[in-house]
Every structure is written in structure tokens, then in C-alpha cells.
Amino acid sequence: MSAQDMLLRLALARKTFRLDVDCALPAHGITCVFGPSGSGKTSLLRCIAGLERAAGTVRIADAVWQDDAQGVFVPTWKRPLGYVFQEASLFDHLDVRGNLDYGAQRAGAAERRIALAAAIELLGIGDLLARPTHELSGGERQRVAIARALAAQPRVLLLDEPLASIDIARKQDILPWLERLRDELALPMVYVTHSADEVARLADTLVVLERGRVASTGPAARVLARTDDAALWGDDPGALIDGTLALRDGRWHLARVDFPGGSLWLRDDGVAAGQRARLRVLARDVSIATREPEGTSIQNLLPCTVQHIAADAHPSQLLVRLACGETTLLARITARAADSLGLATGMPVWAQVKSVALVQ
Numbered sequence: 277m278s279a280q281d282m283l284l285r286l287a288l289a290r291k292t293f294r295l296d297v298d299c300a301l302p303a304h305g306i307t308c309v310f311g312p313s314g315s316g317k318t319s320l321l322r323c324i325a326g327l328e329r330a331a332g333t334v335r336i337a338d339a340v341w342q343d344d345a346q347g348v349f350v351p352t353w354k355r356p357l358g359y360v361f362q363e364a365s366l367f368d369h370l371d372v373r374g375n376l377d378y379g380a381q382r383a384g385a386a387e388r389r390i391a392l393a394a395a396i397e398l399l400g401i402g403d404l405l406a407r408p409t410h411e412l413s414g415g416e417r418q419r420v421a422i423a424r425a426l427a428a429q430p431r432v433l434l435l436d437e438p439l440a441s442i443d444i445a446r447k448q449d450i451l452p453w454l455e456r457l458r459d460e461l462a463l464p465m466v467y468v469t470h471s472a473d474e475v476a477r478l479a480d481t482l483v484v485l486e487r488g489r490v491a492s493t494g495p496a497a498r499v500l501a502r503t504d505d506a507a508l509w510g511d512d513p514g515a516l517i518d519g520t521l522a523l524r525d526g527r528w529h530l531a532r533v534d535f536p537g538g539s540l541w542l543r544d545d546g547v548a549a550g551q552r553a554r555l556r557v558l559a560r561d562v563s564i565a566t567r568e569p570e571g572t573s574i575q576n577l578l579p580c581t582v583q584h585i586a587a588d589a590h591p592s593q594l595l596v597r598l599a600c601g602e603t604t605l606l607a608r609i610t611a612r613a614a615d616s617l618g619l620a621t622g623m624p625v626w627a628q629v630k631s632v633a634l635v636q
């Protein structure tokens with residue numbers, strides 16, 4: 277644990293629920309908090325913000341917001357944080373500019389103008405400033421809400437399912453803005469979601485909550501490679517692979533992403549060679565062969581070693597963790613197939629990857 281971490285040690289007892297969290301997270305990038313309904317995601321954010329009084333410690337880098345042992349509890353209004361809710365809670369009697377000015381009032385006078393201009397630019401809302409807020413789309417409202425939160429110069433941005441009430445098309449509009457914030461601001465974000473897609477796209481670090489406790493936490497790709505809590509992901513367990521776009525094949529409109537341990541081809545969506553690329557490979561799109569497949573239309577074939585075989589949500593299926601060099605893949609296969617192939621831990625096999633998506 278270092279002064280660059282966020283330290284969250286929080287215990288909150290309600291009649292029928294107990295939040296009990298103790299973790300140190302990086303104080304940079306996006307930490308997604310994922311878990312089923314009622315697992316305590318919103319409660320955790322509220323405790324970080326001081327909106328709810330848990331017992332424990334909250335430290336964001338070197339700023340101590342709560343330390344019960346030292347008798348420290350900084351009230352919410354004195355904590356430099358931004359809080360973005362599921363529904364953008366804008367002031368409808370003010371236009372966009374008025375809402376942003378309100379946010380900026382929380383910053384010191386010297387920082388105010390610069391913070392506001394940067395937030396407007398970062399969220400691409402310069403054209404909306406004179407608009408009444410009731411004329412904005414859901415996605416635009418959320419961008420204004422995020423800009424307003426940024427204008428207050430927060431040390432951390434807390435986002436509680438900010439895309440949950442936005443339709444799928446608008447989500448695709450707003451996700452790149454969130455990625456931009458992550459890439460351009462040195463501002464840690466704690467992002468609550470129960471969307472596996474949002475986790476795949478945004479998470480640097482992942483905290484999985486189950487019944488108020490941390491079921492697993494760590495770098496997103498590592499947490500997603502676990503097989504023991506795969507049931508939480510429903511139909512969508514899958515691996516995240518961080519690599520580099522190495523090659524574009526203009527003839528076939530394909531691109532190759534290289535990662536430690538191998539490479540995968542996928543359709544060329546115009547990402548330049550040399551760029552960082554994050555891939556998501558769903559377990560249901562990976563099958564296993566004990567010999568190198570021939571005469572197959574599947575072109576992504578990776579030599580791997582079976583690392584772990586786990587039960588899946590349905591008894592007919594198994595989840596197999598495969599090591600491909602330093603990279604991990606998950607494969608969902610039937611128990612009968614595993615039996616007839618004689619699959620066992622340590623066995624060399626071939627992974628056949630039917631489909632792979634570029635998520636970043």
C-alpha cells in the first residue's frame with residue numbers, strides 16, 4: 277500500500293445487509309465496481325463520499341477523508357469529489373452554462389476558469405452551453421453532469437451506473453468520452469456498473485462485490501480470468517486481452533493484435549498500427565482441440581495449456597482456463613466434450629477462437 281493508493285476500509289451494518297470492504301486500489305485509472313443487484317455497490321460509493329457513515333478509513337492518495345482511529349471524518353461537502361448519478365441531476369431552471377458555473381463554484385477562484393474550460397472541451401459540450409437542460413438527450417445530460425462534476429476540481433470521480441438509463445445507441449456515444457477522461461486526466465474514477473460490456477471496455481481495475489464483501493479484486497484482465505465466480509457474469513464470462521495493433525491487412529480488411537503469448541486476427545475497424553488494443557474473447561466463442569486443427573474456417577488458433585477446469589452455472593458445461601504464454605483465455609465447453617477429449621490440467625491443447633471483439 278502506498279500514498280498513491282485509495283484505501284477503503286469500510287464496515288456498515290444495516291438491518292438486513294452488511295457492507296464489509298477492505299481494499300487498496302490504485303488511485304488512477306478506472307476502477308469498476310461490479311456485482312449483482314443488492315451487493316452493495318451504491319452503498320460503497322456513498323460511504324466513500326461520506327453520505328453514509330460507515331466505520332473505518334477512507335484515504336484517497338494522501339488525503340485522509342475518514343480515519344476513525346484518529347477521529348477524522350471530513351464531511352461530504354468538504355471532500356473534493358465528483359458524484360455522477362444514474363439520472364443526471366441537473367438544475368432544470370438553469371441552462372447548461374448555469375449548471376457548469378454551479379459546479380465550478382466549488383473549486384478555488386484561481387482554478388475555476390481553467391477547470392471549466394477544460395471540462396467543456398473534454399466532454400465536447402461547447403455547442404450546448406446556451407441550451408436549456410430539458411432540451412438535452414440522455415447522453416448529453418450525462419456529459420453535462422460529468423463536466424459539472426469535473427469543474428469542481430475533484431480528487432476522485434464517483435460514477436453510479438451513469439449509463440444505466442441511456443439507450444444502447446447513446447451509450448456508444450458516451451463511452452468514448454469516458455475513455456477520453458481516463459486517458460487525459462490523472463483523475464481516479466470509481467465506476468459502479470452491472471454491465472459486463474462496460475467493465476470490458478472501461479475497467480483498469482475491477483472490484484467484484486457479492487453480498488457486501490469483495491469477492492475478487494485486481495487488474496481487470498486478471499479478475500476476469502478467474503473461473504470460480506464465473507456465474508456472476510451470466511452468459512458473458514470471457515477474457516480481456518491487452519495488446520497492440522500490430523498489422524493491418526488491407527486486402528482482407530483484417531487487423532492483427534499481438535499480445536504476450538500470441539496474436540489474434542479480427543476485422544479492421546481503422547485502428548492505427550502501433551495503438552494499444554484491448555480484446556474481449558467470450559468463453560462461449562472458444563473451443564478446444566487436442567491436436568492442431570486442419571481444414572477449419574476458424575483462423576485464430578492458439579497453442580495453450582489447460583490451467584484449470586471449473587464447474588459452470590449449468591451442469592452440462594465446464595469453464596476451462598487456458599494459458600497462452602502469459603495471456604489467459606476462457607473456454608466454455610460441455611462436460612461431455614471434456615470427458616471425451618480426456619482434458620486435464622497441464623495438457624497442451626489448441627484454442628479455436630471463433631469470434632473476438634476489439635473493445636478499446
Ligand SMILES: Nc1ncnc2c1ncn2[C@@H]1O[C@H](COP(=O)(O)OP(=O)(O)OP(=O)(O)O)[C@@H](O)[C@H]1O
Binds near residue numbers: 317
Ligand atoms: N437507505 C437504506 N436503508 C436500508 N437498507 C438499504 C438502504 N439502501 C440500500 N439498502 C439495502 O442495502 C443493500 C445494498 O444496497 P445497494 O443499493 O448498495 O446495492 P447495489 O449493489 O448498488 O444494488 P443495485 O445494483 O440494485 O443498485 C440492499 O440489500 C438494499 O436493500
